[in-house]
Amino acid sequence: MLESLEIFAEEIGPVKSAFLATTFTWIVTALGASLVFFFKEIKRSVFDTLLGFTGGVMIAASFWSLLAPSIKHSEELFPSAPWIPAAVGFLTGGLFIFALDKFMPHLHINFNKDETEGLATKWHKSTLLLLAITLHNIPEGLAVGILFGAASMGMEGASISAAIALAIGIGIQNFPEGMAVAMPLRRHGVSRRKSFWYGQLSAIVEPIAGVIGAVAVIYMQDILPYALSFAAGAMIFVVVEEVIPETQRDKYTDLAVLGFMAGFTIMMILDVALG
Template identity: 50%
Template sequence: MIPFIGTSLGAFCVYFMKKDLSKGVERMLSGFAAGVMVAASIWSLLIPAMEESSGMGRLAFIPAVIGFWIGIGFLLLMDHVIPHMHAATNEVEGPKSSLSRTTMLVLAVTLHNIPEGMAVGVVFAGWMTGNSGISLGGALALSLGIAIQNFPEGAIISMPLYSAGSSRHRAFRNGVLSGVVEPIGAILTIIFAQALTPILPYMLSFAAGAMLYVVVEELIPEMSEGKHSHSGVLMFAVGFSIMMTLDVALG
């Protein structure tokens, strides 16, 4: 629920912000989110995945590599089969559809949130099994890091909807709905925690691959848009530093 609360609080910005987010602010927020997700993928997912496979010796990287590529492939498939639209470009991606612009904007953010929910769920599942090196602090660090980057993500979806003509209530509702997939994915993963134990390294790296797909395919282009992208790069560094600090300090 922690990442979902972050998304909801961000969407709540529509009630006290009068104007749409500027391109500069959107670049900064995208950069920040990208930094958090890259650091989370490394410290919270890929490194624990290889530590889980330490019994394989020098081949401990194999489950991480396999899971990583499955995660990349899964998001690539979702990108092609689910119609969606990104506010920054207003270009429809995926198959042709008669869905409204609002629905496709929400679906775009929902796609981003799928790997985040799975990441939180699989890390908590790893902690619950008691057989992994994942600590409760590390699991909480990932939840907090994703919640922090979900705050601007909630604003990025609700503010454009409001400026496009939706009421504040509808824009807020759609912003919140875009984050519902996170607790659902996390809870389902936790429910099947014991069954996931043998494939935990693959699941951790799967979530990392899916998250990095989102970063490279969507967030980095958005943070680099325009002539002056230094602010996006700096916010990437800020997000990366915060997530790295949380994971090491709490883990």
């Protein structure tokens, strides 16, 4: 199955591959959001465990799928200091999301309306929740697209199988993300249909970011190691600033940590086994 996907990805090229892979992650988000048609709410213990799982996947992907290939490739460019592109890209990625976080109005899941971040606004809570998850999904789409582009350029440490593994890992953790938007909205009285709509809409940015990432590294090959570490820095910022704090606001912190470890382990296995 994996070999067939690799052949197919080689045939259609990195941009289309990135688009299809991130469309898959979008669809999985929609599947998670669709649970709102069957349940009005989800137990907080389950919710926090799934959020922890999401953080684990993102942290593992940041190292094995992005930072490690960046450093490996940089050994040829900077033999004496291969850490330079990884460090520069990593910090730039974090600062990029930091800037978006400061200016884009959004509200983290499980937070109260008076804890809205970004520029002051009177937007509805559902819109702010949607923007929070959208902010979360930008680096995920970029990561998949950049990795497909890097693999097509023959970058050492990057491969199509690794890009597929990353897409699968992000897809798995997008399932609870869809629920994370849809369920709170339903709990606050939003209709099932609107809750589902907002839940799936949060991931529509991933195919867009995926295509941008793939195109960028194809036409600007010199930025490859920087681009990979940029995506890693962006994801780490999201996990530490958003995902982890959301799991620590109730009494299920231990379950969230166990979920984190499970997500980290699964993503590590996917990348090592398939990548």
